Amino acid sequence: MSPSLTVARIAARQGDVFRELRTASLREAPYAFGDTLEETLSADATTFDAKAALNAASTTSTTFILYTEGHPAGLIDACFDDTLARRAFVSDLWVAPAVRHLRGGELLVNTASEWLALGGATEVYAWIADSNRNAMRFYERLGFGPTGDHRPTARAQNQWETQLVRHVTSASAPPAG
Numbered sequence: 001m002s003p004s005l006t007v008a009r010i011a012a013r014q015g016d017v018f019r020e021l022r023t024a025s026l027r028e029a030p031y032a033f034g035d036t037l038e039e040t041l042s043a044d045a046t047t048f049d050a051k052a053a054l055n056a057a058s059t060t061s062t063t064f065i066l067y068t069e070g071h072p073a074g075l076i077d078a079c080f081d082d083t084l085a086r087r088a089f090v091s092d093l094w095v096a097p098a099v100r101h102l103r104g105g106e107l108l109v110n111t112a113s114e115w116l117a118l119g120g121a122t123e124v125y126a127w128i129a130d131s132n133r134n135a136m137r138f139y140e141r142l143g144f145g146p147t148g149d150h151r152p153t154a155r156a157q158n159q160w161e162t163q164l165v166r167h168v169t170s171a172s173a174p175p176a177g
């Protein structure tokens, strides 16, 4: 039987869970992220406590955690950038290998998109490394498409990433008109 997957916004007290998931993601899929494992491991516990507290309460950035049978098994970040356009992004998506292909990734992206839509977003953007073909296929399956923007990755100037976008509407928003 498939395990049940649920998603919830990070709570202020979950700095340790945040650190555990972030380091697990960087160990397992270092090619997918801008940060390095070394940087993350060198950050002390209070850094993650502060990030968890911020992302639990902020109206401009947050983290959602995926649970399988109550155990943390993945995460995604969502934020509005600080430009005038206040563009909405999802990033740092990871699902533990043991629970992949069960739509946990989809649940994380959709929950994060809904949160951004409730905050006023009509488009949600993501940067994906060109070499990460799995993630590219995953996002395309969810309706994301290229904006035409490319840039070198933060990790290696000879590797590139592509910006994807998906239109979103909030299921909870009042009907227009």
Ligand SMILES: CC(C)(COP(=O)(O)OP(=O)(O)OC[C@H]1O[C@@H](n2cnc3c(N)ncnc32)[C@H](O)[C@@H]1OP(=O)(O)O)[C@@H](O)C(=O)NCCC(=O)NCCS
Pocket: 029, 032, 033, 092, 093, 094, 095, 096, 099, 100, 101, 102, 103, 104, 105, 106, 107, 127, 128, 129, 132, 134, 135, 137, 138, 139, 141
């Ligand atoms: C990308 C990722 C989050 C997907 O998580 P998931 O929970 O397996 O995703 P879902 O079950 O919702 O969707 C899986 C779908 O994505 C696509 N996909 C994911 N991995 C794939 C692969 N290896 N090959 C082909 N398609 C793949 C397929 O359409 C797949 O559908 P299927 O399960 O019916 O084959 C997960 O593979 C992961 O954490 N990868 C490593 C980190 C990473 O690349 N993160 C993205 C950073 S931008």
